[in-house]
Amino acid sequence: MQTHLATTPFGRRPMTLGLISSQVTAKNIEQGTAVSKWQVFRDIRDAKEALGTTDRALAILNALLTFHRDEELTGEGNLVVFPSNEQLIRRANGMSPATLRRHLANLVVCGLVIRRDSPNGKRFARKGQGGAIEQAYGFDLSPLLARAAEFRDLAHAVAAERKAFRLVKERLTICRRDVVKMIEAAVNENVPGNWRGCQRRYEAIVARLPRTAPRQVLEAIASELEDLWADVHQALESFVKSENTNANESHSERHIQNSNPNFNPTGETKYSSGNKDEAGGTAEHTDNVRSLPRRDLPLGMVLSACPDIVPYAEGGQIRTWRDLAAAADRARPSMGVSPTAWQEAVEVMGAQSAAIVLAAVLQRAEHIRSRGGYLRDLTERARQEKFSVWPMVTALLNARMGALEKAAGAGAGKESQPDGDARTSSGSLEISSALRDSMKKKGW
Structure with a gap:
């Protein structure tokens, strides 16, 4: 039964x-x-x-x-x-x-x-x-x-969700680390950009991250962080590519495209007694550099040769070498000179000579394709004691004097000053008669 x-x-x-x-x-x-x-x-x-x-x-x-x-x-x-x-x-x-x-x-x-x-x-x-x-x-x-098939499907779904949760946490952790370190590197390397704004944007995103959250919330926050990462990485990548381009140009081609034979910052002018292989470091070239004046360049002479640096000074006036160095530091970003190239130039040449070189490069900026690469090249020459700022400034000064003399010969008169100095009618170039005669006597 x-x-x-x-x-x-x-x-x-x-x-x-x-x-x-x-x-x-x-x-x-x-x-x-x-x-x-x-x-x-x-x-x-x-x-x-x-x-x-x-x-x-x-x-x-x-x-x-x-x-x-x-x-x-x-x-x-x-x-x-x-x-x-x-x-x-x-x-x-x-x-x-x-x-x-x-x-x-x-x-x-x-x-x-x-x-x-x-x-x-x-x-x-x-x-x-x-x-x-x-x-x-x-x-x-x-x-x-x-329900065996149901349990199997549930187990697979749980395993997939667990894997997705682990992956999004990995994305979140790596993205947070990358953004923080890239912003820190950009600030330390003085890369141009709104890094303070990027930092505030990062802090606002992370502030919404709860202690425990479902995967969907983490996915949304990770996506926002990845957008920020893309912006920061693109800025740094563009900067690095520009630096690499500058470095390649400095090693593969001449950086000065100048038809004026008077301007040769490495030491040779049209008044030189012969052609010397400066890159080879010959004894004649070394003696030529060592025969230059040991005293510092007068600040007035530098400003007369490189007037384009003056607008970058605070208040539009340069009275001391410190003012010139500060103006050069302000002009550097607009010239495309990287912080590392500028820092290397200061360490090798000294702050004063580096500021003079940057002012000269700014004066001839339209003839120099890669300012950063050119500054690195001059820094390397200075490290090998094959470069001096005197020929660079005097070449610029000679170029300006020649241009003004042509203008004066075409009808622009000169006025005699009580102290015996020569001033052009435009008032843009002042140089003492003694210095002028000395430059002509020494072939500068």
């Missing part, structure tokens, strides 16, 4: 629609279906947050599976296990009875097992002839077989 299959729990446990849904699902098992019970358990373990179960409940489920003798769960086999609470506690590593009951209820609510309670609530099995089980009261494992 067939016994009625229990569908409601024993005692004061209520019947719910969730229990009925689990029982309906357990009935939808196709013939011949078989799954590995431990593979199903691993899928449930990976998807436990999505299923709403706990680690202690999974320990009990693991113990229940050990009471099923076969390695596979099949639709033809008996899927009801009926261990006592004492046996479950022993296989669940000594869990307390109250904890056992609480987590057994969790397995039932999550639809992982179904209670098949006997009339008195005891768990046992009734066997027939030959020892075959005719009726069993306990926990039905058929939901594990019926």
Whole structure:
């Protein structure tokens, strides 16, 4: 005689629609279906947050599976296990009875097992002839077989979400590090740009980052940081490419495109006694450099030769060498001279000579294709003691004097000054008669 299959729990446990849904699902098992019970358990373990179960409940489920003798769960086999609470506690590593009951209820609510309670609530099995089980009261494992594909899909989805979360955290960490260090490098290297604004933009983005956040929030913040990273990286990359271009030009071609033979900053003028190989460092060239005046150039002479530097001075006036150095530092960015090239020039030549060289380069800027590369070339010559600022300034001064004399010969008169100095009608060039005669006498 067939016994009625229990569908409601024993005692004061209520019947719910969730229990009925689990029982309906357990009935939808196709013939011949078989799954590995431990593979199903691993899928449930990976998807436990999505299923709403706990680690202690999974320990009990693991113990229940050990009471099923076969390695596979099949639709033809008996899927009801009926261990006592004492046996479950022993296989669940000594869990307390109250904890056992609480987590057994969790397995039932999550639809992982179904209670098949006997009339008195005891768990046992009734066997027939030959020892075959005719009726069993306990926990039905058929939901594990019926929902095996669902558990597998959930496990894959959880694994994919976990990987995506890990990747977005890696993106966020690397992007934060890159942005901070690139802005710091830009500030330290004096790269032109609104780096203070980039820093404020970074701080505003990071301030919205909560201590714990879902992946979607992290994705949005990471995207904003990557946009900032792209802006900062593009600015630095453009600056580096311009620096490389300047360096390549300084080594592969002449930087001065000048048709005026009077201007040769490396020391040769039209009044020189011969052609010397300056790049080769011959003894004649060394003697030529050493024969130049040992005293410093007069500031007035530098300003007369290089008047274009004056507008960069604070207040439009240069009274001291310090004013000239400050004006040169302000003019440097507009000339395309990098901070490293300028710093190297100051270290090799000294602040005063470096400022004079930059003023001279500015004066002839329209004839020099790469100012930064040209300054590096002069710095290297100065390091080898093959360069002096005197020929550079005197060449510029001679060029300006020649141009003014041509203009004067065309009709622009000169006025005699009480102190014997010569001043052009335009008043743009002042030079003492003694210095003028000395320059002509020495062939400058």
